[in-house]
Amino acid sequence: MDLDGARRIGFHVEQSFRYAYREPVTALAQKLVVVPRRRHGDLYRRSHRLAVTGAAHARRARLDAAGNTVVRVVAARVEHAVEFRLTATLDRVVGDGPPNLPPAALRDPRLLRATRLTTPDDALRDLAADCAGPDPERTAEQACAAAHTALTYEYGVTSVSTTAAQALAGGRGVCQDSAHIMLTLCRLLGVPARYVSGHLVGQGGTHAWVEALVPRGDRAVALAFDPCHGRRAGNGYVTVAVGRDYADVAPTSGTYVGAPGGTLTGSRKVSVVSVE
Incomplete structure (x- = not known):
């Protein structure tokens, strides 16, 4: 695909991070910087969803000083694993210029x-x-x-x-x-x-x-x-x-209380869904 010759491009992003532990952990505090910026020059975020599975949790999202979306997740206890899964759609409107x-x-x-x-x-x-x-x-x-x-x-x-x-x-x-x-x-x-x-x-x-x-x-x-x-x-x-x-802007970082040795696995897929 000739993306650099396009006038408009649609993207779909899927990304996941899964932390698995050998035994239950407590006081999980995770920082996620994975949600694309609402607008960055000619790139526009149209929709997104961040799902957290594997533990009862609370979350808070805010914009940092640079305008990035930062999501913080806390969980009192994780029995086996916790997973963070992002889906997002974005449009690039070529000609709207750099930031x-x-x-x-x-x-x-x-x-x-x-x-x-x-x-x-x-x-x-x-x-x-x-x-x-x-x-x-x-x-x-x-x-x-x-x-x-x-x-x-x-x-x-x-x-x-x-x-x-x-x-x-x-x-x-x-x-x-x-x-x-x-x-x-x-x-x-x-x-x-x-x-x-x-x-x-x-x-x-x-x-x-x-x-x-x-x-x-x-x-x-x-x-x-x-x-x-x-x-x-x-x-x-x-x-x-x-x-x-x-x-x-590390995509994922955090702390927990429990035995060391947790494992992190991740996946990512970025698809071009439309080109004009």
Whole structure:
């Protein structure tokens, strides 16, 4: 399908996470960042449902400071397993443009300062020195290319706690690591940038990429780059949440009281249901 040549695209997302325990656990507290944003540039969430099965529970949903939907689930006791299952439908209306932000976003310290996962070392500073362009957009393009070249894709050699400096030193990693390297480069060069968690049509797992904020007239716009693939993010990318780094938008995280050794399994399917 020629998604990048379409005028309108419909998506259907199905995603599940299942935690299983060897014996009952108590005081489960789960944070879920899996519901796509209500609107993100030309992408509109039309409907969604988040089902929780396996335990009596209470939930609360709210928008965080970045406009992401955060759902918190608490359960007094889980006997065997608890499952979270999302279904959502979305439309991309091509031509509605990238996300627009107020000009103050270009000076947002949260998007310019290093985080624990994006703290630079000398190697990242040296790499950034080669990425400076004549304007913020060109700088972001060169940071994307540099992050892409710096890593060989390999699953299982890094974790959610791997920093950009550690990933660069190892030379191998996944999309999350490429995104953290690009974020570090952009911020070193004064380009505000944010981590994007979402889905890429045709890819098995969730995906991560970067939005660089650049001036456009009297506004700021968020331009999406995929450093894992070394390209601009096109119409096959479905945004769920944005933050400073992975830690802000981890799809699922939480705590419980009980014996260690629980197992997490998940599934995800993103379907294109209409193209015009």
